[in-house]
Amino acid sequence: MKIDPNTKTDLSAQIAKAIRDAIVEGRMIVDERLPSEAELAEQFEVSRPTVREALKRLAAQSLIRTQRGAFGGAFVKRLSYEEAYGQHVTTSTLLLSMNAVSFETACEARYALERACAPLACARRSADHLATMRAEIHRQTQPGLSDESFCASDVAFHRALVDAAGNPVLSYQLAGAVEAMQPLMNMITFTARSRETIERLHTRIADALDTQDAAAADTALHELEAYTLTLGHDVMAARARKAT
Amino acid sequence: MKIDPNTKTDLSAQIAKAIRDAIVEGRMIVDERLPSEAELAEQFEVSRPTVREALKRLAAQSLIRTQRGAFGGAFVKRLSYEEAYGQHVTTSTLLLSMNAVSFETACEARYALERACAPLACARRSADHLATMRAEIHRQTQPGLSDESFCASDVAFHRALVDAAGNPVLSYQLAGAVEAMQPLMNMITFTARSRETIERLHTRIADALDTQDAAAADTALHELEAYTLTLGHDVMAARARKAT
DNA sequence: GCCTTTAAATTGTCAGACATTTAAATGTAA
DNA sequence: TTACATTTAAATGTCTGACAATTTAAAGGC
Numbered sequence: 001m002k003i004d005p006n007t008k009t010d011l012s013a014q015i016a017k018a019i020r021d022a023i024v025e026g027r028m029i030v031d032e033r034l035p036s037e038a039e040l041a042e043q044f045e046v047s048r049p050t051v052r053e054a055l056k057r058l059a060a061q062s063l064i065r066t067q068r069g070a071f072g073g074a075f076v077k078r079l080s081y082e083e084a085y086g087q088h089v090t091t092s093t094l095l096l097s098m099n100a101v102s103f104e105t106a107c108e109a110r111y112a113l114e115r116a117c118a119p120l121a122c123a124r125r126s127a128d129h130l131a132t133m134r135a136e137i138h139r140q141t142q143p144g145l146s147d148e149s150f151c152a153s154d155v156a157f158h159r160a161l162v163d164a165a166g167n168p169v170l171s172y173q174l175a176g177a178v179e180a181m182q183p184l185m186n187m188i189t190f191t192a193r194s195r196e197t198i199e200r201l202h203t204r205i206a207d208a209l210d211t212q213d214a215a216a217a218d219t220a221l222h223e224l225e226a227y228t229l230t231l232g233h234d235v236m237a238a239r240a241r242k243a244t
Numbered sequence: 245m246k247i248d249p250n251t252k253t254d255l256s257a258q259i260a261k262a263i264r265d266a267i268v269e270g271r272m273i274v275d276e277r278l279p280s281e282a283e284l285a286e287q288f289e290v291s292r293p294t295v296r297e298a299l300k301r302l303a304a305q306s307l308i309r310t311q312r313g314a315f316g317g318a319f320v321k322r323l324s325y326e327e328a329y330g331q332h333v334t335t336s337t338l339l340l341s342m343n344a345v346s347f348e349t350a351c352e353a354r355y356a357l358e359r360a361c362a363p364l365a366c367a368r369r370s371a372d373h374l375a376t377m378r379a380e381i382h383r384q385t386q387p388g389l390s391d392e393s394f395c396a397s398d399v400a401f402h403r404a405l406v407d408a409a410g411n412p413v414l415s416y417q418l419a420g421a422v423e424a425m426q427p428l429m430n431m432i433t434f435t436a437r438s439r440e441t442i443e444r445l446h447t448r449i450a451d452a453l454d455t456q457d458a459a460a461a462d463t464a465l466h467e468l469e470a471y472t473l474t475l476g477h478d479v480m481a482a483r484a485r486k487a488t
Numbered sequence: 489g490c491c492t493t494t495a496a497a498t499t500g501t502c503a504g505a506c507a508t509t510t511a512a513a514t515g516t517a518a
Numbered sequence: 519t520t521a522c523a524t525t526t527a528a529a530t531g532t533c534t535g536a537c538a539a540t541t542t543a544a545a546g547g548c
Contacts (some may be wrong), residue, residue, distance in 0.1 A: 002270070010530095010531070011531080011532080012300060012531090013303075016304070020334075023338070024334060024337065024338060026341065030342055036497080036499085037498075037499070038498085038499060040543090045533065046532080047533045047534075048533090048534095049293055049296075049531095049532070049533075049534095050531085050532065050533085052293075052499085052500090053296060053297055053300045053531095054300075056256060056297040056300045056304075057300050057301065057303065058299050058304070058307055059257075059301065060260070060302070060304040061304055061305070061331075061334075061335075061427050062298075062303035066498095066499065066500095067499080067541085068498065068499045068500075068539070068540045068541065069498060069499075069538095069539085069540045069542060070495090070496060070497040070540085070541055070542045070543070071497075071498080071499075071541075071542055071543080072497080072498050072499065072540080072541065072542085073497095073499080074499090078342050078343070079335070079338045079339050079342050079343070080343075081339065082335075084338075084339045085275040085467065087305075087331075087335055088332065090264075090268060091305075091331055091332065091516085092303075092325070092328075092416075092417075093268065094267070094268065094307070094323045094328075094412070095325065095328045095413075095416065097270065097324050098274055098321070098322050098323050099324075099325070101412070101413060105411055105412065105413055106413055108306060108364070108411055108413075108414070109296050109411050109413035109414040109417065111358055112360040112361065112363075112364060112411075112414060113357065113414070113417065114492065115360060116357055116359060116360035117356065119356075120352070120356060137438060138445075144460070165356075167349055167352055167353050167356075168340075168345070168349065168356070169340070169349055169350055169352075169353035169421070169427075170352075170353040170356060171417070172336075173340065173353065173357065173417060173418075173420060173421050174416065174417075177417050178415070182399035192293075202492065202520095234522025254499095255500080255501075256499070256500090260490095280528080280530085281529080281530070284530085290501080290502085291502045291503070292503090293500095293501070294500085294501065294502080294504090296530090296531090297500095302532065310529095310530065310531095311509095311510080311530080312508070312509045312510065312512050312529065312530045312531075313508085313509045313510025313511060313528075313529060313530075314509085314510055314512065314526090314527060314528040314529060315511060315512075315528070315529080316509080316511085316528080316529050317512065317528090317530080318530090325536060351547085374496095402533065405496095408507060428505070447497075
């Protein structure tokens with residue numbers, strides 16, 4: 001491990017990259033201990049604060065964990081689904097909010113991904129998943145539910161649908177799309193009437209999973225996408241009217 | 245902004261979280277300038293190195309960028325698709341390699357997601373996308389191509405398929421799944437015979453997009469998934485034999 | 489043999505200093 | 519007045535040295 005002396009980029013960024021590459025390329029394995037900060041400083045010929053900044057960068061990406069005390073230090077960390085999931089949601093949310101992604105684009109992506117899960121979910125759904133979906137549907141019919149709570153329940157319902165596919169990689173990938181959409185969905189004011197329509201479609205989806213009818217699930221998801229789009233357009237139109 | 249004095253977690257992690265929350269919740273907008281390191285140190289009542297470690301954590305997540313010189317400082321950064329994509333690929337790759345995800349699970353997720361794009365890709369594919377796909381197919385027929393190069397071309401082909409759907413959110417989400425699979429795919433030794441089969445299936449997919457036949461694309465992707473699975477199983481079986 | 493104490497190693501934090509970079513402000517000349 | 523060169527101030531980047539907090543292993547006492 002050697003670092004370049006005088007480029008444009010930060011030394012801490014270079015050091016972080018060197019270590020990150022070692023981990024990603026498998027030259028360092030999970031739970032392997034990195035040299036101490038003092039040793040790294042010596043190896044890279046920089047000071048300890050610089051090494052520390054590099055290590056914090058890696059810690060922010062959940063690539064290492066640190067432990068204090070004798071025989072402590074920095075260790076290569078096993079990336080868990082939970083952490084990867086959290087990072088993915090954060091990144092996706094920011095990406096949508098900072099880049100003016102249209103409601104249509106986000107909606108289309110979300111439902112395309114959910115339809116990808118539907119056949120697998122029909123084949124593998126457990127009683128547990130079905131119960132979760134029914135419970136969320138029931139919650140959505142409660143009067144006096146705030147728009148935010150309704151959206152949260154909606155996310156929970158769709159997460160159950162995704163998880164029912166029984167593929168953790170799929171769950172991880174899709175969680176970002178579904179959860180990152182929530183702020184966009186929260187813009188919508190759900191009238192009693194639209195809630196009823198959504199609840200009916202949710203019920204059809206749950207029924208399709210129950211009877212393992214992939215085609216019916218696909219159709220219901222298409223209709224739900226179309227209905228969500230019209231709701232979104234109504235909100236936009238209402239805002240445009242108010243603006244004039 | 246105030247920070248807790250004596251919890252278990254690092255001060256720099258707490259500070260990073262406070263600022264990250266401010267960004268994610270929209271209390272700070274893109275290109276807004278953060279207070280200087282000295283000012284942040286004063287506000288949070290910590291030293292400047294601690295603040296710097298916090299800022300490096302945020303920089304590692306592409307949430308801020310820093311600029312030296314007068315009127316420089318840390319600014320909220322607009323998260324680009326490219327950066328989000330890079331982070332997503334890194335995270336996904338590590339998640340797969342560190343958690344012993346089975347070849348079957350990864351394969352299933354990948355093709356389920358690609359099938360989700362297929363109908364959109366059929367509707368919207370441009371001449372450019374088709375040309376890219378044909379070019380990669382041609383490359384895959386070159387004799388003497390290494391397994392690694394063949395895999396890289398395969399990834400390029402599938403990326404073109406995903407991009408053809410014309411939905412950046414979808415491209416971003418799927419890139420992680422497709423690209424993170426590459427190390428797993430690189431394990432496979434592609435015989436001349438298997439390359440020929442894959443090329444035939446790729447051609448069918450390209451043809452389906454060309455004629456905008458979504459059903460044909462779906463079928464071809466299903467067959468390609470099944471064939472990839474058998475190739476993977478052959479490799480596993482060969483290894484098992486060698487191990488005895 | 490078990491418990492307590494001690495010592496050592498390592499990260500977490502701080503203070504202060506200097507180097508480097510950048511843009512605005514200022515000054516100067518055409 | 520405008521264009522260009524110089525100065526200056528603000529900010530990050532880096533270093534040195536130190537001390538605090540934490541944790542484990544080893545030493546020592548019973």
